[in-house]
Amino acid sequence: MHSVVCIKQVPDSAQIRVHPVTNTIMRQGVPAIINPYDLFALEQALRLKDRFGGTVTVVTMGPPQAEVALRKALSFGADEAILVSDRAFAGADTLATSCALASTIRQIRKNMPVDIVFTGKQTIDGDTAQVGPGIARRLDLQLLTYVSRILEVDHGARQIRVERRAEGGVQVLRTALPCLITMLEGTNEMRFGTMADMFRAARAELKVWDRLAAGIEDPSLVGLKGSPTVVGKVFAPKPRALRAEMIETATQEPKDLAVTLLAKLFTQHPRIERELARRAV
Amino acid sequence: MIEPAKKPARRKVELDPRFASYKGVWVFIENERGAVHPVSWELLGEGRKLADVLGVELAGVVMGPPGEATRGFCAEAFHHGADFCYLVQDEVLRDYRNEPYTKGLTDLVNACQPEILLLGATTLGRDLAGSVATTLATGLTADCTELAIDPESRCLAATRPTFGGSLLCTIMTQRHRPQMATVRPRVMAMPDRDSSRSGRIVEHPLGMVESSIVTKVLEYLPDNRQDQPQLVYADIIVAGGRGLKKPENFHRVWDLARVLGAEVGASRPVVQAGWVELDRQVGQSGKTVRPKLYIAAGISGAVQHRVGMQDSDVIIAINNDPNAPIFDFAHYGIVGNAMQILPALTEAFRAHLAQARKVG
Ligand SMILES: Cc1cc2nc3c(=O)[nH]c(=O)nc-3n(C[C@H](O)[C@H](O)[C@H](O)COP(=O)(O)OP(=O)(O)OC[C@H]3O[C@@H](n4cnc5c(N)ncnc54)[C@H](O)[C@@H]3O)c2cc1C
Ligand SMILES: Nc1ncnc2c1ncn2[C@@H]1O[C@H](COP(=O)(O)O)[C@@H](O)[C@H]1O
Numbered sequence: 341m342h343s344v345v346c347i348k349q350v351p352d353s354a355q356i357r358v359h360p361v362t363n364t365i366m367r368q369g370v371p372a373i374i375n376p377y378d379l380f381a382l383e384q385a386l387r388l389k390d391r392f393g394g395t396v397t398v399v400t401m402g403p404p405q406a407e408v409a410l411r412k413a414l415s416f417g418a419d420e421a422i423l424v425s426d427r428a429f430a431g432a433d434t435l436a437t438s439c440a441l442a443s444t445i446r447q448i449r450k451n452m453p454v455d456i457v458f459t460g461k462q463t464i465d466g467d468t469a470q471v472g473p474g475i476a477r478r479l480d481l482q483l484l485t486y487v488s489r490i491l492e493v494d495h496g497a498r499q500i501r502v503e504r505r506a507e508g509g510v511q512v513l514r515t516a517l518p519c520l521i522t523m524l525e526g527t528n529e530m531r532f533g534t535m536a537d538m539f540r541a542a543r544a545e546l547k548v549w550d551r552l553a554a555g556i557e558d559p560s561l562v563g564l565k566g567s568p569t570v571v572g573k574v575f576a577p578k579p580r581a582l583r584a585e586m587i588e589t590a591t592q593e594p595k596d597l598a599v600t601l602l603a604k605l606f607t608q609h610p611r612i613e614r615e616l617a618r619r620a621v
Numbered sequence: 622m623i624e625p626a627k628k629p630a631r632r633k634v635e636l637d638p639r640f641a642s643y644k645g646v647w648v649f650i651e652n653e654r655g656a657v658h659p660v661s662w663e664l665l666g667e668g669r670k671l672a673d674v675l676g677v678e679l680a681g682v683v684m685g686p687p688g689e690a691t692r693g694f695c696a697e698a699f700h701h702g703a704d705f706c707y708l709v710q711d712e713v714l715r716d717y718r719n720e721p722y723t724k725g726l727t728d729l730v731n732a733c734q735p736e737i738l739l740l741g742a743t744t745l746g747r748d749l750a751g752s753v754a755t756t757l758a759t760g761l762t763a764d765c766t767e768l769a770i771d772p773e774s775r776c777l778a779a780t781r782p783t784f785g786g787s788l789l790c791t792i793m794t795q796r797h798r799p800q801m802a803t804v805r806p807r808v809m810a811m812p813d814r815d816s817s818r819s820g821r822i823v824e825h826p827l828g829m830v831e832s833s834i835v836t837k838v839l840e841y842l843p844d845n846r847q848d849q850p851q852l853v854y855a856d857i858i859v860a861g862g863r864g865l866k867k868p869e870n871f872h873r874v875w876d877l878a879r880v881l882g883a884e885v886g887a888s889r890p891v892v893q894a895g896w897v898e899l900d901r902q903v904g905q906s907g908k909t910v911r912p913k914l915y916i917a918a919g920i921s922g923a924v925q926h927r928v929g930m931q932d933s934d935v936i937i938a939i940n941n942d943p944n945a946p947i948f949d950f951a952h953y954g955i956v957g958n959a960m961q962i963l964p965a966l967t968e969a970f971r972a973h974l975a976q977a978r979k980v981g
Contacts, residue, residue: 434763438755467906468763473719473751482835483719485748501839506717507653507743512840513718526899568760568797574783574790577924577950584938584947584954594965597955601937602969605953609935612914615856616970617977619882 341394341495343385344445345418345458346475347378349402349409350465374409377460379530381523384490385458386417386531392495394455395419397448401429401440407546414541415533421544422448426551431564434466438474440562443555445479455495457520461486469522476520484513485522493517636796643798646672647735649726650683650698650706651745653717654841657694659811659854660741662701664804666812667768668739669702671777674770678704680735684725684827686715692822699820701812706820707733711827716838717745723752725827730757732825735799737777739768742803754801760794761801764905766808766928776800782905782924789924806853807911810932850900852884858912860886860903860930861896864919864940864959868896873963874918880971886910886930888920904929916966918959922947939963 351370374382385396397420398413400406410421424444432440445457457479459472469485476483486505491512493500498517503510505524533541556562587604589596606613648668651658665681672679681698685691687710695706709725726749730738738753740746742764754761766789767780776793777800783790794800852858859881861874871891878885885901892902903910905925915933920926922938922945930936931950938951939962948954955962 434751434761435755435758462906464906466763468751468761469747470751470754470761470763473748474755476719477723477752477755483748483752484836485719486744503842505744506841507658507745509841509843511716511838512842513836514839515836568758568794569762569792570795571783572778572791572793574788577789577927579949583949584936584951586943586948586954586956592957594957594961595969597957597962598965598969601953601955601966602973605935605937606973612935613977615913616881616974619857 341392343456344397345382345385348375349406350375375463381458383528383530411541415538422547428551428559429563433567433569434470436566442475442478447555455517472522482515482519487521488524640798643734643736645677645735646737647680649740650681660806663809664739665701667809681706684709699818700814727756738799738801742805759797762792765802805909807909855884857883857914858886859883859916862888862920863890877967
């Protein structure tokens with residue numbers, strides 16, 4: 341069983357602040373983490389390895405610093421790590437990103453066939469959920485998005501059965517390997533790596549592939565050049581024409597504030613009063 | 622997704638002449654198990670505006686199993702603003718699967734060439750949009766909160782929150798067609814339904830047989846709706862944020878919600894700390910809501926939260942910081958300690974509504 345897991349290094353969004361005056365993002369000192377959604381994908385791949393044996397390869401496209409994310413993945417138990425890094429990749433949107441990652445996976449499978457490619461549901465910096473489907477399309481893999489559970493893998497028959505989150509319920513799907521799975525969050529919990537894995541991760545020689553090593557001949561397919569979407573204006577949201585009407589009372593007692601608010605609300609919005617009165621409690 | 626480009630997008634960008642023939646705005650009418658997702662009607666409302674600015678037609682794309690139900694979705698699309706509909710009917714489209722839907726929609730785009738294609742940012746819509754955009758090698762902007770036509774280039778200007786702080790960015794696909802975007806349920810207003818409107822139906826074959834499709838749907842387990850928060854289409858929501866300080870304090874939000882018959886929502890830190898389920902998160906990476914009344918307690922109003930609830934009819938904010946950004950877009954504000962204001966509001970609503978119900 342050979343799984344490839346795509347992980348992305350992202351800034352810990354919980355710690356990003358916006359400069360109050362210039363309205364620009366202050367990234368200095370914000371720690372980088374593995375995109376939290378990708379950990380569900382990695383753990384799932386490791387569980388398949390526990391059961392069936394085989395190899396877990398992690399891949400990230402990013403700047404040289406992204407090797408930290410790969411070492412972390414190795415310390416959890418991944419076997420191989422590849423950093424795909426080249427100036428030509430800078431400024432990539434999802435189409436260009438999926439191009440670079442798909443090409444990388446094509447190179448990987450020249451050495452060892454790949455059974456499952458895993459990605460997270462989405463990234464916390466991009467939030468697009470597009471890279472997984474993009475890779476699947478380019479590699480002509482069956483696509484299983486929002487997978488909540490792998491029910492069965494029949495390695496001999498090259499078949500897999502999964503549960504997939506759909507809008508109003510859960511689909512039980514069967515498909516053939518190789519396939520691409522985007523894992524839903526909350527489906528498992530990342531293990532602690534073993535001591536041995538931690539030592540191995542610290543010493544491991546990572547593979548670093550540039551554009552050509554990743555099999556991309558034409559530089560116009562990746563990075564900014566290969567990105568059909570162009571980011572234009574970046575701006576702060578407009579305040580509403582009127583700021584909130586502030587509720588004040590002479591005493592500032594919570595009870596008075598509440599009563600004053602209700603009086604205003606129901607006078608100005610009788611529909612809301614009717615709506616609330618209509619609801620049985 | 623993207624880092625802002627160093628230079629702002631250049632204004633005059635020549636469109637590849639191959640794409641000059643691409644015309645019209647399309648909305649994918651998402652239907653599953655006999656029902657259309659309401660986001661499709663919301664998108665028709667928005668698509669109507671874009672098509673009118675461009676002076677082109679608005680089309681719905683209906684795909685599904687053969688039958689009256691599927692055809693009926695076209696009529697419904699006309700009532701919600703479509704000028705005409707493409708209809709692809711085939712037995713293999715009975716359940717949503719990536720492969721046949723991707724082929725159907727991609728073939729249709731290649732044959733009939735729309736300039737703009739909109740889909741709902743649902744699990745189905747995102748699965749399909751990512752696959753179709755990659756096959757067509759065109760741009761796709763996810764989870765937009767605003768759509769407009771750039772007057773100079775006549776391109777779709779798709780706005781979404783950008784990563785990190787309190788900012789939005791506008792993204793354009795200038796040299797490729799179609800321009801694709803996904804929009805969440807409830808971001809756009811539901812258009813008025815006009816049952817006198819009708820339109821023409823253009824049928825297209827899918828050209829696929831079941832035996833060629835690798836993925837099979839073995840079963841479908843519908844959710845038990847009672848067990849799940851129904852935040853997205855809730856009329857009244859009471860939401861709490863990190864200002865409530867401790868999980869034990871969050872019951873004040875539930876108490877008020879119970880009296881109002883409201884759903885409970887939360888900001889992301891509260892969800893990440895595990896005080897409430899993920900399904901209750903409001904905002905960019907949670908749900909977008911549009912209730913008649915949204916009460917936010919101890920929520921600062923960061924843009925990622927704001928884009929998920931700013932179109933609520935009436936927003937009441939409770940925050941102890943008079944400069945909290947939420948007061949920039951709430952309708953009513955109370956500066957005070959949510960720990961005291963929430964119980965006081967609960968009591969005031971309880972008393973008032975008991976009275977109103979007696980009278981009514
Ligand atoms: C990519 C990305 C996606 C994100 N997606 C989302 C999302 O979907 N939803 C979301 O909500 N956030 C999201 N965020 C996080 C968002 O940027 C904010 O960090 C978050 O909304 C802040 O939550 P909060 O207002 O509860 O907490 P805080 O920002 O900590 O604000 C707490 C507020 O409570 C007030 N307060 C404190 N004590 C009291 C008291 N006793 N009484 C009354 N008020 C009090 C404070 O004045 C403050 O305004 C996202 C961030 C990123 C980077
Ligand atoms: N630069 C990258 N390197 C490796 N994997 C990535 C990269 N960008 C996105 N992915 C994968 O694609 C998934 C979806 O990302 P996104 O479309 O950006 O929301 C992520 O959860 C990752 O698994």
